[in-house]
Amino acid sequence: MTSETVSTNSSSMSGAEMSVAARAALGSVESVPGVSKPDSILTVDNVVRNFGGMTAVDVNHLEVQRGVITALIGPNGAGKTTFFNLITGFDKPSSAPRLIGGPSAAEAAHTRFNGKSLANVGAAAVARAGMVRTFQLTKALSRLTVMENMMLGARDQPGENMLVGLIKPLWIARERAIAEQAEELLQRFKLDDKKADFAGSLSGGQKKLLEMARALMSKPSMIMLDEPMAGVNPALTQSLLGHIQALRDEGTTVLFVEHDMHMVRHISDWVVVMAEGRIVAEGPPDTVMENQAVIDAYLGAHHDTDLGDDSLLSDEAVEQLAKEVEREDDVRNETEGER
Numbered sequence: 001m002t003s004e005t006v007s008t009n010s011s012s013m014s015g016a017e018m019s020v021a022a023r024a025a026l027g028s029v030e031s032v033p034g035v036s037k038p039d040s041i042l043t044v045d046n047v048v049r050n051f052g053g054m055t056a057v058d059v060n061h062l063e064v065q066r067g068v069i070t071a072l073i074g075p076n077g078a079g080k081t082t083f084f085n086l087i088t089g090f091d092k093p094s095s096a097p098r099l100i101g102g103p104s105a106a107e108a109a110h111t112r113f114n115g116k117s118l119a120n121v122g123a124a125a126v127a128r129a130g131m132v133r134t135f136q137l138t139k140a141l142s143r144l145t146v147m148e149n150m151m152l153g154a155r156d157q158p159g160e161n162m163l164v165g166l167i168k169p170l171w172i173a174r175e176r177a178i179a180e181q182a183e184e185l186l187q188r189f190k191l192d193d194k195k196a197d198f199a200g201s202l203s204g205g206q207k208k209l210l211e212m213a214r215a216l217m218s219k220p221s222m223i224m225l226d227e228p229m230a231g232v233n234p235a236l237t238q239s240l241l242g243h244i245q246a247l248r249d250e251g252t253t254v255l256f257v258e259h260d261m262h263m264v265r266h267i268s269d270w271v272v273v274m275a276e277g278r279i280v281a282e283g284p285p286d287t288v289m290e291n292q293a294v295i296d297a298y299l300g301a302h303h304d305t306d307l308g309d310d311s312l313l314s315d316e317a318v319e320q321l322a323k324e325v326e327r328e329d330d331v332r333n334e335t336e337g338e339r
Contacts, residue, residue, distance in 0.1 A: 142200025
């Protein structure tokens with residue numbers, strides 16, 4: 001299925017139908033880094049971020065398919081969150097276009113979202129374009145209520161204009177509409193009984209739910225979740241997974257960072273793997289988990305271990321891996337001592 005075919009048919013399809021078609025289209029995509037997608041919503045080129053003499057991110061080309069769940073995985077320090085920051089406007093690439101002394105046009109960083117360039121724009125402009133994100137450490141405004149946090153996430157609020165804000169009839173209708181939208185989302189995320197509570201009083205998992213719900217107040221085309229399961233009580237994990245799948249089924253594109261390989265295997269439609277700042281693999285979850293470059297990046301010498309094998313959840317498997325790592329550390333320490 002070509003991009004033109006997907007775009008032509010999308011106007012007459014529901015969100016769920018678009019998602020099914022998008023996932024089916026991925027079946028013909030080759031599992032190689034930087035591969036083109038049938039209907040990419042996000043395209044990233046030449047994004048580099050240097051910190052002193054260290055290169056944290058060096059992504060030559062990446063496309064994210066519209067209407068599916070894409071997981072961005074990699075070991076600690078791979079550059080995943082930095083990459084999120086760069087494409088959402090919270091950080092600026094070292095390869096950003098500059099008037100003097102910068103990279104050539106062919107080498108300069110460039111990001112396109114929904115067909116529009118996001119080069120050299122800030123986080124607010126990226127969000128207005130329809131791409132919003134959550135953070136690894138939640139950003140709830142603790143001294144505002146849950147409802148107030150939600151209402152802050154809506155766009156097109158006339159009351160933000162100082163002159164308009166003085167005349168209640170000019171903004172009250174929009175405020176009521178925003179409140180109704182917030183109520184619906186809080187009910188969906190089962191936070192409606194907390195709407196009058198201060199956000200700071202919520203549990204870690206509830207704050208994750210609030211941040212996701214608040215992001216949806218702007219009605220984004222794509223949502224980016226940075227470790228949505230980190231620090232979440234297991235009782236809420238299944239709820240979060242259900243919400244992420246529901247977003248996809250409604251037609252929202254999802255890109256998320258996650259370390260839990262079992263969750264990645266069971267929820268994602270496509271997986272992108274980063275190691276040392278670069279994209280080293282792409283493909284369906286089952287294919288990626290068996291990719292040698294991915295296994296090397298995560299487990300080093302444990303080449304016979306399937307990253308998504310549920311048997312790894314057993315206590316015996318965890319203990320065996322711990323013993324092997326301990327033996328390798330002993331050998332490394334002995335070698336360094338001989339030097």
